[in-house]
Amino acid sequence: xxxxxxxxxxxxxxxxxxxxxxxxxxxxxxxxxxxxxxxxxxxxxxxxxxxxxxxxxxxxxxxxxxxxxxxxxxxxxxxxxxxxxxxxxxxxxxxxxxxxxxxxxxxxxxxxxxxxxxxxxxxxxxxxxxxxxxxxxxxxxxxxxxxxxxxxxxxxxxxxxxxxxxxxxxxxxxxxxxxxxxxxxxxxxxxxxxxxxxxxxxxxxxxxxxxxxxxxxxxxxxxxxxxxxxxxxxxxxxxxxxxxxxxxxxxxxxxxxxxxxxxxxxxxxxxxxxxx
Numbered sequence: 001x002x003x004x005x006x007x008x009x010x011x012x013x014x015x016x017x018x019x020x021x022x023x024x025x026x027x028x029x030x031x032x033x034x035x036x037x038x039x040x041x042x043x044x045x046x047x048x049x050x051x052x053x054x055x056x057x058x059x060x061x062x063x064x065x066x067x068x069x070x071x072x073x074x075x076x077x078x079x080x081x082x083x084x085x086x087x088x089x090x091x092x093x094x095x096x097x098x099x100x101x102x103x104x105x106x107x108x109x110x111x112x113x114x115x116x117x118x119x120x121x122x123x124x125x126x127x128x129x130x131x132x133x134x135x136x137x138x139x140x141x142x143x144x145x146x147x148x149x150x151x152x153x154x155x156x157x158x159x160x161x162x163x164x165x166x167x168x169x170x171x172x173x174x175x176x177x178x179x180x181x182x183x184x185x186x187x188x189x190x191x192x193x194x195x196x197x198x199x200x201x202x203x204x205x206x207x208x209x210x211x212x213x214x215x216x217x218x219x220x221x222x223x224x225x226x227x228x229x230x231x232x233x234x235x236x237x238x239x240x241x242x243x244x245x246x247x248x249x250x251x252x253x254x255x256x257x258x259x260x261x262x263x264x265x266x267x268x269x270x271x272x273x274x275x276x
Contacts, residue, residue: 001054005090005174006082007065008142011132012104013096014156019065021167027176029059032220039078040068047085061174070138072131079141089150090174091142095259096156097270098133098252103238105129110236119238123248130251136259153263245274
């Protein structure tokens with residue numbers, strides 16, 4: 001079975017929260033582990049393997065969410081592969097202030113066991129940070145390959161301001177009952193405060209060829225209970241100096257303003273001033 005929709009990103013902008021809300025809808029089912037990363041770094045497993053991940057999902061609409069599809073290193077390649085293999089799929093993208101996602105993106109590098117340098121060093125070299133915050137450039141890879149009606153763009157700020165309204169518009173985009181909404185809304189999922197880094201035992205386990213399959217088969221409550229035993233909390237410096245803030249604004253602002261204009265937002269929707 002091929003997915004009807006994919007949450008393609010952006011990383012650290014609320015994709016996990018959106019996916020959890022989607023799977024609460026009775027007409028929707030998600031791949032249980034949310035992220036397949038098939039069109040980024042598991043493409044070699046083949047389309048048959050990918051389609052098999054959705055077999056057995058009992059719902060009118062099925063999908064997945066892999067923010068790696070709009071990171072700086074994978075956006076063009078993932079867009080090309082998705083357009084080739086699932087051309088009729090619907091795509092969901094959620095953005096937030098591009099500067100505000102950078103500290104969370106940096107902490108994610110530790111969570112992914114990438115052994116990063118300092119916050120400043122990674123801002124200037126990692127494709128998962130500033131390039132991934134250039135939303136217009138990332139989405140342009142999809143706009144050139146998919147019709148506009150296949151792409152639904154959300155803003156985390158709008159979701160916080162009108163949670164039920166934003167979900168209703170998302171459900172309508174997917175062709176399911178837009179009046180369905182569970183109350184209260186979910187607490188934010190997979191935030192920076194939740195991030196952890198692998199302990200020695202888990203690093204060894206990940207080297208096993210069977211680890212991915214085992215990890216996906218474990219029930220979510222069990223994995224949640226095991227996390228404190230296998231992963232330790234991340235504590236790193238993500239503070240902004242005036243010079244680093246100015247550098248990031250210079251790299252991102254032009255792209256951000258194009259993105260806002262394309263999606264019907266005023267140019268002052270995001271504030272670029274550094275706050276104490």
